[in-house]
Amino acid sequence: MPLRQKIFAVMVALAILVAIVELVRRRKLKEEYSFLWLLVGALMLVLGVWYGLLQAITRFIGAGFTSSTLFFFGIIFLMLMNLHFSIKVSDLSEKVKNLTQEVALLRAEREESLPSSD
Amino acid sequence: MGRSDCLVVIPVYNEAENVGKVIDGVRECMPGLDIVVVDDGSVDGSVGIVKDKGVKVICLPFHMGYGTAVQTGYKYALRSGYNYVLQMDGDGQHEPKNLPDFLRELKGDRADVVIGSRFLEPRGRKYHGPLLRRIGRVLFAAVTSFLIRQRVTDPTSGYIGLNRKALEYLSKDVYPVDYPDADVIVMLHRAGFRIKEIPVTMYENRSRGTLHRGMRPLYYIFKMSLSLFVTMLRRRGEPCL
Numbered sequence: 001m002p003l004r005q006k007i008f009a010v011m012v013a014l015a016i017l018v019a020i021v022e023l024v025r026r027r028k029l030k031e032e033y034s035f036l037w038l039l040v041g042a043l044m045l046v047l048g049v050w051y052g053l054l055q056a057i058t059r060f061i062g063a064g065f066t067s068s069t070l071f072f073f074g075i076i077f078l079m080l081m082n083l084h085f086s087i088k089v090s091d092l093s094e095k096v097k098n099l100t101q102e103v104a105l106l107r108a109e110r111e112e113s114l115p116s117s118d
Numbered sequence: 119m120g121r122s123d124c125l126v127v128i129p130v131y132n133e134a135e136n137v138g139k140v141i142d143g144v145r146e147c148m149p150g151l152d153i154v155v156v157d158d159g160s161v162d163g164s165v166g167i168v169k170d171k172g173v174k175v176i177c178l179p180f181h182m183g184y185g186t187a188v189q190t191g192y193k194y195a196l197r198s199g200y201n202y203v204l205q206m207d208g209d210g211q212h213e214p215k216n217l218p219d220f221l222r223e224l225k226g227d228r229a230d231v232v233i234g235s236r237f238l239e240p241r242g243r244k245y246h247g248p249l250l251r252r253i254g255r256v257l258f259a260a261v262t263s264f265l266i267r268q269r270v271t272d273p274t275s276g277y278i279g280l281n282r283k284a285l286e287y288l289s290k291d292v293y294p295v296d297y298p299d300a301d302v303i304v305m306l307h308r309a310g311f312r313i314k315e316i317p318v319t320m321y322e323n324r325s326r327g328t329l330h331r332g333m334r335p336l337y338y339i340f341k342m343s344l345s346l347f348v349t350m351l352r353r354r355g356e357p358c359l
Contacts, residue, residue: 104190
């Protein structure tokens with residue numbers, strides 16, 4: 001791996017790590033959701049510094065090129081992230097439904113206890 | 119003030135044209151019953167009509183869909199201590215004269231869940247409806263009957279009676295608020311509830327703003343197939359959430 005490429009990969013990885021940490025610091029991203037992104041940033045950093053590892057993984061999975069390995073794992077990661085968010089959205093939908101019902105029931109209860117208010 | 123042990127739950131969404139007639143019909147047939155209307159975010163003045171009739175109304179803050187509205191009614195009935203719930207649509211599709219039949223079955227302890235079927239009606243009117251809906255209904259009636267080893271002719275009826283035990287079960291998060299019908303029947307059966315169909319009179323949808331309107335048939339078939347499949351994969355008497 002040429003030095004210039006290595007420097008670029010390391011800088012991108014560092015930028016991602018810094019961006020994630022900054023988002024958590026500003027409370028724009030919860031720690032819970034930052035974990036996987038930090039893991040990816042760290043992995044990019046490791047692979048940027050240690051190209052031999054990427055080559056070993058490429059040989060291990062039988063891929064022809066190191067770039068194929070990166071794309072393959074990148075796509076797998078994005079799919080898993082989407083699945084993770086779909087699970088979260090399902091959970092949140094259930095909670096929104098329960099909250100909505102609770103609001104409606106409490107409002108009805110309150111109206112019942114104040115019969116002459118309207 | 120003496121209170122009935124049975125509550126009529128009527129979910130409505132933009133049913134200003136019909137909800138008043140439905141309430142009058144219920145009062146005429148069973149004057150002693152309590153009624154609650156669950157408004158699913160109507161914008162056509164349905165709530166005002168219900169209030170003018172002196173009927174209790176629960177307003178969801180925004181439109182959430184038929185299943186959520188119905189389940190809100192279940193939760194209200196449960197909290198208020200009712201032993202039976204009779205659920206009917208606010209679009210005038212369900213004939214209130216059949217309400218006593220539901221109550222008779224429930225109070226006679228012949229079933230935990232009573233479903234009104236338009237196809238068991240002995241002499242009456244033939245119900246048609248849109249072709250795709252009819253195909254879906256026939257298909258899922260057959261699948262449901264096969265899965266629960268009991269003849270079910272009208273899984274999409276929406277005209278339902280429940281006792282308190284079934285009410286408690288359906289008020290939990292196990293209830294699928296997204297088009298709840300055939301999958302709920304299978305779920306109830308697997309949880310050990312006794313289900314019975316009785317003949318009822320049902321009319322064609324009178325209004326345009328019905329809760330079932332805009333149902334995407336393909337999504338419905340997908341959702342219901344998946345829901346039935348995973349219901350069968352779950353263990354019988356699964357723990358309630």
